[in-house]
Each structure stands twice: as C-alpha cells, then as structure tokens.
Amino acid sequence: MMRKGIARGDGGADDAALVAGATVRWGLAGLALTVLLSSLGISIANVGLPALAQVFAVPFREVQWVVLAYLLSITTLIVGVGRLGDIVGRRRLLLLGIALFTAASALAGAASSLWMLIAARAVQGLGAAAMMALATAFVGDAVPKARIGRAMGLMGTMSALGTALGPTLGGALIAAFGWPAIFLVTVPPGAAAFLLVRHGLSADRVEAGGARGRFDGPGTLILALTLAAYALAMTGGFGLPVPALLLAAAGGLGLFLLVEARTASPLLRLELLGSRTSGGRISGDRALGGRLLMNMLVATVMMATLVVGPFHLSRALGLEAAMVGLAMSAGPVVSALTGVPAGRLVDRFGTAGMTGLGLAMATVGCVLLALLPATLGVAGYVGPLVIVTAGYAQFQAANNTAVMSGLEADRRGLVSGLLNLSRNLGLVTGASVMGMVFALGVGTDAVSAAPDAVAAGTRMTFAVAAALIAVALAIAWGVLRRAAPPARRG
Template sequence: MRPHRTSEPSARVAPPRPAVRRALAALSLSVLLSSLGTSIANVGLPTLAEAFGASFQEVQWIVLAYLLAITALIVSAGRLGDVLGRRRLLLAGILLFTAASVLCGVAPTLPLLIAARAAQGLGAAVMMALTMAFVGETVPKAKTGSAMGLLGTMSAIGTALGPSLGGVLIAGFGWRALFLVNVPLGLLTLLLAHRHLPADRSGPTADRVRFDHAGTLLLALTLAAYALAMTLGRGGFGTLNAALLVAAACGAGLFARVEARAAAPLIRLRTLRDPRLGGGLAASALVSTVMMTTLVVGPFYLARTLGLREALVGLVLSVGPLVAALTGVPAGRGADRFGAPRMTVAGLIAMAAGATALSVLPERFGVAGYVAPVVVITAGYAVFQAANNTAVMADVPADRRGVVSGMLNLSRNLGLVSGASVMGAVFALASATADVATAHPEAVATGMRITFAAAAALIVTALVIALAAAASRRADTQGEDPAAPREASAPGAPGRAAGRHGGSR
C-alpha cells in the first residue's frame, strides 16, 4: 500500500486482511444506507399525501429535501473531512443519519418530516463523500478497484431494494417504517466504523484550521439552485425554473472568482483542467445522465408501447440494478488486473453499444429487445464506475481525498438530476406530445428511438474524454525517468510513478 506521507514508515505496511474486510463492511453499509434513503421514500409518497392530507407537490419535498441536502453539501462534507479528520466526521455523519431517521419516523407533521429528511440528507452527504476517500487508507493499492466495485454494488443494491422494501414496509407496518428501518442498520454501521476504521492522522495545524467558508456557502447555494431548477415543476420548465438556472449560473461565476482568490480554496479550479480529474468528473456526469434516461423513458415505453402491466414493468426495470449489483465486484477486479483507464474505455464502449441497440432493437424484438441492451448498458456502467473512480482517486494526495471523493459523487448526482429533466424533455419533444403518459404507442416508440440515439451520442462524448485522459496519463508516464515505471511495477514498490499514475497500470 502506498504511504500517505513519506514520514510515516508504518503506513507502507498493508493492514491485515480481516481488518480490511471489517473496514470495508462499515464503508459498504454507509453506501447502502445513503442509497436506500434516496430510493425508499418515493414509493411512499401517495401514502404520505393521504396521511398528512397534502398535495403531491407538497409531499414531493420529502424526496427533494434529501436530494438537495446531498447535492448542495457533498463537496463541502468531503473537504471538511480532509480538514477535521475523516473518521470523526464519518462517525458524526452516520450518527446524524440515524438520529434523523428516528425523527422522520416519529414526525407528527409534514414540515417536521421534511426538515428531518434534510438532516438525514446531510448525514448521507457525509457518508457518500467520505466512503471512497477511506478506500485509500484501508485497502492495499492492488485491491483498490475491487473495493470501488464493492461500493458500487452496495449502491446498486440500495437503489434496487428501496422501492420493493418500501412497499413491503408500508403494507405491513405503515409509512413510519420507511424511515425507522434505517435505525438498526445505522447503529450497526456506527459500531463497525468506530471499531475498524483507521484513526485520523494528525497534519500541520495550518492545514487543519483553514476552511473556505465563503466558497462552501456559494457552492451550496449554487448547487441547490441548479437542483431546484432541474426538479421543480414535475417535468415542466417555467419562469421559476429559468430564474433558478440563471441564479445557478451567476453563483457558479462568483464561486470561480472567490476560489481564484482564496488562500485555501474548497476546490482548486486549476486541477479541473487536468484531463484525468476533470475528464473523469465530466465522463461520470454524462454516464449518470444516460443511466437516469433508462429509468425515465423505460417505464413509459414498456407500459405504453409494449403494453406490459405494472407488475411486469417493475420486474423488467429491476433487471438493471440486479445486473449492476452482480457486476460491480468483478468489474473492480478487472480494473485491478487490466488497469483502470483501459477498463474505463471498455465500459464506455459497452454502454455506447447498448444505448445504440436500445434505440433500434425493442421495436423489432419486444421485451427481449429491451432487456438485452439494458443488461449491456448496466454492465458497462458498473465497469466504468469502478474503473473511473479508481483512476480518479489514484492520483489524489491524501489531504484532498475527501473533497475529490465528494466531487465524484456530486458529478454522479448532477448527472442523475440533469438526466431526469433534460433527457425527459428530449423524450417528450421526440414523442411530439404534451402528455407522454397518454401518448400513442407509436409516438412513444419514436421518442424512445430518438432519446437513446441522443444517449449514445453522450456516451461517445464521454468516450472521447476518457481516451484523452488516458493519452494524458501515458504522456506523463513517458515523461518520467525510465526507471520509475519499472520500479512502480514491482510488488510493493512505492516509487514516484506509483504515486502519480497508480490507476494506469
């Protein structure tokens, strides 16, 4: 395992395997809880509207509050972990998530439930931001891809399990069980994290007291404005959405100006010009946009064009998360064996092929023509996610892992938010109808074909970005002293090339 600091010889020794497994169990449960919190509440919105005597527009804030808290605060949470110590902040995040789950479960009014969900989202932002950052401290470098794949698997399981588990809990115990189910899982996660995650390393005092408060506030407000612009209106885009989008653009410009002058910036903007980091973040956002497209467009096509009943639609839609759950760990092992950049490209090629097939095959082969391309897209996504996360995090200094991990998660969240809005609008325009839910089956089929052709174009764009990043990495490797790559390839060698290009071998 590559040391975090050359002045700490003990860090060169990989931790014992049982300790790694227990630490990974804590990180995996953190990812599972945060993804479960995202998906489990959606199924309960009709029940919650009835319980509180509220409209759909009012109860949708139960979902929006959680999403907004994560989107607005995830980068700041990662940076705060770098400054204050990742272990203590992760423990605080798990504790906050668990306590907020209790408050959600006992909330007597809708405003209190929404406030508790926002607090739960803050805890989830900390958990999501810091789990990937901990991989570099708990897992030997040769197993980084496998660990990233495992975290991706747990995220997919949480996303897939949410709707079905939520339905069972509502039917058996009522809506409060949607949130109280997190309590025992949260306490178990807290116990494992407290006992098995490595202690925070002490750093220079100056690094630990400087925090970019102005940048943090500006970024949070900017991201919140963007997320609201993309989610309010249930697919419509009115004056409020436009005003929020303008506010987000102005906030982004002001944030860039503040960061350029900050002594200890939240995000070092010059690092985003590096194709390996900036390219990895951009590709992640594009890929997540396409994955959300399958969730937005798929149900309409299956129900309206293929005529499937609701139960069968749910069964077909569960194929994607199931494939992601089964593919995550093997994908991570592939990144360890063949190199993260190479597997990133392979995953994107598979996704491009699957998206192209999804635009033409369902019309000819029905359900089978839909399921087969979705399997290819989802498997490619699992490969890409494990490899891209490994490649991006491999080159990050120890004192910036939290913020970069937060940025990776943010790029994924922004892709999901944008995909639901932008690709949903593309689908509606391509279907040439004001209400897709009542559109003619042939119009929906046309919308499906055009939307996934656009999705394939997005993946090709991500592929170009990934190839440019791989070329940049090779150029840097060739620019090193010729002995350095050979040193780094030896087992356990902590050479300079390993520090800079650990994800490229």
C-alpha cells in the first residue's frame, strides 16, 4: 500500500511531503481511535451487568453473555479477519469493521431483549476483531520505519486508556442516562474513526491474479471453533463441561494443524511460527513464535493484577470500594502515560534491549509483590504494581514493533491477528489459572477469608507470576537476543 500525498514531482515535492505528513497523522489518529473503541467495548460493558440483570430479570450467569459474546467474537475471528484483510484489502475491511462496530453499538443500545443485546454484542465483537487486527497491521503501512515504535506505543496508550475509561465512564452514563448509554456512547466516535481512516489511509492496492492467495475457509472455521472451546473452558464453561471443552480444543488444534499442512493456501503457514523475518521477507531476523509466546505469558501475568487486586485491597488492606477503584486505576493510568515514551525508547535503542528491559521491570515488580508484607499498606501494593505496568508498556511497545517491522505486506494482517490473539489468550488463561492459584494460596473462600489468608494468596499468585515472566525473559535471552534489528538513533 502507498501513503497518500507522496511527492509527485520535483516542483511540488515539499508541498506534497507536507500533505503526506498531515494525511498520515489523520490516518494514525483514526487507527488510535479504533484501538481505544475496541478496548472500551470490553471494559465498559462489565459495569453495566448488574443493571442489565435487573432490567431483563435474568440471572447473572445469563447476563454475563453480554461480555462473553464480545470476547468470543474477537478471540475466535481475529486471525481470520486479519488474513482476510491481507487478501481483499486492509483499508476496505477496516472500514467495514468500524461500520459494523458502530452499527452494532446502536443496535445494542436499542435492544428490547437480552438475546437481542447479546446478538448485537457478537456483531460488535466481529467489528472489533477487524479494528484490533488491522489497526496494528496498518502501522507498518502508514508510519515511517524509524517511528514505528512511537506509533506502537501510541496504540498501547489508547488501549490502556480504553480499559481505564470503561468503569468510570460506564458508571457515570448508567447513573445519568440508563444502561443503553454505555453502548450508544461509542456511536459518535465510531463515525469519527470511520471518517478519519477513510480520509487518512490510502486506498487498497490488491494484486490481481490471486497473488495474495486464497482465503482458507476450512482452516479459519476449525481455528475459530477451537478457540471458542478453549475460551469457554477458561471462563468456566457456562453450563458446558470444562474437561470436554478442553478435549475439544486439543482435538481441534490437532485437526487445524493437519488441515493447514495439506492446504495449498493455508490460513497460517506453520513454518511462520518458527521463522524469522528479514528485509521484508520471511527468512532470518525474528522468531515470531517466541514473541507470541512471550506476549501470552505477559498478558497472563497482567490479568493476575486485575483478578487479585480487588481482593487484596479490600480484604487484606481493608479499603472501601471507592479507594479500591482508585488504587486499581493506577495500572491503566501508568500504562497510558508510559506508552508513547516507551515507543520512543524502542525507536532509539532497538527492540531487543527494550524487550528485555520491559520484562526485567515486570519481574522486579512481581517479586516485590510476592515478598513485601501487607503491613506496608496501599503503597506496598501500588508501588510494585506501577513497576509491573510500566514494564508491560515497555515490553508491548518493543515486542509489537519487532513483530510488525519488516513483514511481507501480504502477511501483516495475519500476523497482527496472531499478535492480538496471543494477548487475548493470555488474558483469558490468566483469569482462570491465576484465579485458581490465588484461591489455592488463600485456602478458603476469598470473600470471607481472613486478611492474612488473602495476603498469602496474593504472595503466592505473584510468585507464580514472577516465574512466568522469568520464562519470558529466558525466551527473550535465548531465542531473540541476537535477532532484533539494530537500534535506530535520532
């Protein structure tokens, strides 16, 4: 793809360059807004679940599908949507995704029944899958290589901002206007994102004659069903037997690998996960599989902060609900503030060192959370949490830049989908596995447990978290240390 406004001749080169720069900034603003909206779509709905259960007179287990439908759509479809964008054109599919997200938001706000709302949320999740996968993929098209780190940092900032805004904005909207407002609020910015992307990103140039390959429908369907089974298992099954879901996921993975190995134009070339990229071709610079695994491990740890934090702050430290929310907001706020500076460091010093720095910071923070006594109070929890979150922002900026830089143009959507999928799988896994570790450490029901028991559960959880980050560090050191591109100074 070409950027709009590229210089067209000697006489107007300077003017054309200015137009190009302004157009790219508009396009980047549109991409950032799509990332914020897709993240906000997750966080804002949670706060509305009690009100929805009351309005529709349904049990909490049923109303949870308002959140689950959105997450399942994203998780199961993001890789396929990313690959489809590579084939039919990323701008075209991104615009369709934004339109679907915006229209589904309006339908959700107008829903007259719970199941109509759930259906609208599933469609909204499909739009969000396109927005997440293709916004990241577009950074390589729209931004000069020397500034990709900053752009990736901006995407991380907007994602964190969407996460941080959700609970506060959602609560205020419900109190003032009722539950439909938490869905309708995304309609105007969705329309704005559509216009910004349409104006700021150049038209697709899809190669003729099938040069980009065909869409692998069977592989996409098998992968989607496999991911759905795994995600349902990790979220408690919702009435379905968890062992059967895990068995189905394992069988689906085996079938997917078999189908991909025998397909002429597979969704996922299996050698890609163990390959490296160099000079825009798949050949020899960065091990993609290792970076995806690191991304999943780090996301698992970050989910632990969301699972354990409320219990530790309220039960072990005795904080009121308002203070718990304030303390919990430290993580997203730090992530939002450090995203762009983290990207600048990546642009200056390269991805290898900054990946290691981010993981080292997260390790230190987790070790402190595992060792510091509860007698240190809120500062003893929030201080290390800030270190973990800043490390996460640095890791994300470096890892995303390393993965997306230098890729073949016709694989950026697919790889972006894989990158986002690895993060989502880490979050889903973290909610289940780290929750079980915390429960094991507490030894009884965390809601009624003594403060010392809850503090013990927190320490055990973050000891496991530190071990997971140490594994990620080992991957970074042993597999990726010599694989990163050289630092870009200036």
